[in-house]
Amino acid sequence: MPLSPAGTAVFQGAARILSGLLEARTGQILSEGRAWRMETALRPVLRVHGLQTIDDLAAQLLRKQDPRLDEDVVNALLNNESSFFRDLQIFDMIHRQILPRIQEERGERTLRIWSAGCSTGQEAYSLAIRLCNDAERWQGWRIEILATDISTAAIEQARSGIFSQMDVQRGLAVGDLIKWFEPHGEDWRANSVLRRMIDFRRDNLFDARAPSGEYDLLLCRNVLLYFTPARRGDVLQLLARHSHAGSVLLLGAGETVIGQGDDFLPHPDFRGGYAPKALASDRAGRPVRRAG
Amino acid sequence: MKNCLVVDDSKVIRKVARHILESLDLTVSEAVDGQDALTQCEASPPDVVLLDWNMPVMSGMEFLQALSSAKVAARPKIIFCTTENGISHIKAAVEAGADEYVMKPFDRETLESKLAIVGVI
Numbered sequence: 001m002p003l004s005p006a007g008t009a010v011f012q013g014a015a016r017i018l019s020g021l022l023e024a025r026t027g028q029i030l031s032e033g034r035a036w037r038m039e040t041a042l043r044p045v046l047r048v049h050g051l052q053t054i055d056d057l058a059a060q061l062l063r064k065q066d067p068r069l070d071e072d073v074v075n076a077l078l079n080n081e082s083s084f085f086r087d088l089q090i091f092d093m094i095h096r097q098i099l100p101r102i103q104e105e106r107g108e109r110t111l112r113i114w115s116a117g118c119s120t121g122q123e124a125y126s127l128a129i130r131l132c133n134d135a136e137r138w139q140g141w142r143i144e145i146l147a148t149d150i151s152t153a154a155i156e157q158a159r160s161g162i163f164s165q166m167d168v169q170r171g172l173a174v175g176d177l178i179k180w181f182e183p184h185g186e187d188w189r190a191n192s193v194l195r196r197m198i199d200f201r202r203d204n205l206f207d208a209r210a211p212s213g214e215y216d217l218l219l220c221r222n223v224l225l226y227f228t229p230a231r232r233g234d235v236l237q238l239l240a241r242h243s244h245a246g247s248v249l250l251l252g253a254g255e256t257v258i259g260q261g262d263d264f265l266p267h268p269d270f271r272g273g274y275a276p277k278a279l280a281s282d283r284a285g286r287p288v289r290r291a292g
Numbered sequence: 293m294k295n296c297l298v299v300d301d302s303k304v305i306r307k308v309a310r311h312i313l314e315s316l317d318l319t320v321s322e323a324v325d326g327q328d329a330l331t332q333c334e335a336s337p338p339d340v341v342l343l344d345w346n347m348p349v350m351s352g353m354e355f356l357q358a359l360s361s362a363k364v365a366a367r368p369k370i371i372f373c374t375t376e377n378g379i380s381h382i383k384a385a386v387e388a389g390a391d392e393y394v395m396k397p398f399d400r401e402t403l404e405s406k407l408a409i410v411g412v413i
Contacts, residue, residue: 165377166402169394169402169405169406173409174382174386174390177382177393178379178382178383178386183378183379
């Protein structure tokens with residue numbers, strides 16, 4: 001399929017239109033790395049919509065005749081890379097340190113988790129698996145896991161619980177595969193117990209509508225890096241609005257709250273975790289008990 | 293450095309696995325079937341065995357059974373690595389003592405995550 005050569009004036013014009021659409025719809029900026037793979041990512045969109053080149057695509061977007069085209073372009077440009085138990089040590093810390101602390105401090109037997117920017121759902125399923133494997137500890141608890149992502153395609157896949165053989169091999173222990181997944185043709189599907197535990201919703205991180213109230217554990221990993229610094233501050237403000245004094249925020253390994261506003265500070269007890277400012281500044285390793 | 297014994301009758305698979313494992317800072321030894329692997333484990337047990345299922349002389353499952361009664365100083369972690377991708381095979385391997393299971397084809401990320409799960413890296 002003939003595509004405009006990257007670097008030409010025409011292609012750069014089209015790229016500006018496409019990156020403008022992505023930013024307007026998601027707040028994400030098209031980094032140099034992602035711009036580089038734009039052509040590859042958009043090939044299926046060109047094919048489905050009967051277009052020949054990236055420039056044809058840009059022109060069609062400007063005509064604004066097909067809202068589905070906008071959606072398909074945005075879905076194609078978003079990075080939906082994810083894997084089960086990505087950064088295994090983070091999940092070990094959640095399981096061994098963070099959740100026991102939350103459980104100890106909670107006044108009511110409700111655990112609320114928000115996986116913000118959940119992509120195709122592996123992070124939320126990983127959390128659900130750990131909680132199910134520790135069912136005795138959580139007996140009598142109401143567990144709510146909200147998982148949101150801007151990509152309709154990613155959320156649809158997450159909600160289906162269907163993952164390829166390659167997906168389930170990346171990070172998922174064979175014992176968990178046998179216990180919590182079922183063969184689904186050539187693929188594997190999370191069983192109904194896991195699927196029922198997670199509320200997958202399409203939502204953005206600016207005027208988010210899916211989250212309600214406060215969450216004990218918030219994960220927003222490898223999401224901020226796609227936003228401008230100003231937008232990162234907005235996202236952290238949103239996360240802070242849905243936090244309480246004992247909440248824990250986890251970001252991606254290369255992400256930080258430092259220099260992104262003052263809503264969160266490094267958590268005094270959990271390495272790599274962040275606490276709402278009120279907690280982090282008041283606390284010197286002392287547990288804070290809050291009424292449920 | 294930790295050592296991985298790659299057991300597969302396919303020279304190509306052994307070569308691909310070696311390339312990936314060495315890039316993960318493991319030393320690699322090779323065996324062409326289960327009997328060869330058992331001999332090597334008795335002489336000097338590796339930290340982990342990447343084990344094919346179907347092989348001449350001694351299969352992966354026969355190797356697992358033989359290993360349980362063999363005089364091995366320290367039992368290595370066992371990761372099955374096979375084209376037998378059905379759930380019945382996976383369950384059978386786990387029941388026989390496999391610590392992990394890799395379905396071919398595999399890539400670097402898959403092997404890396406499985407090695408992390410069994411605690412080798």
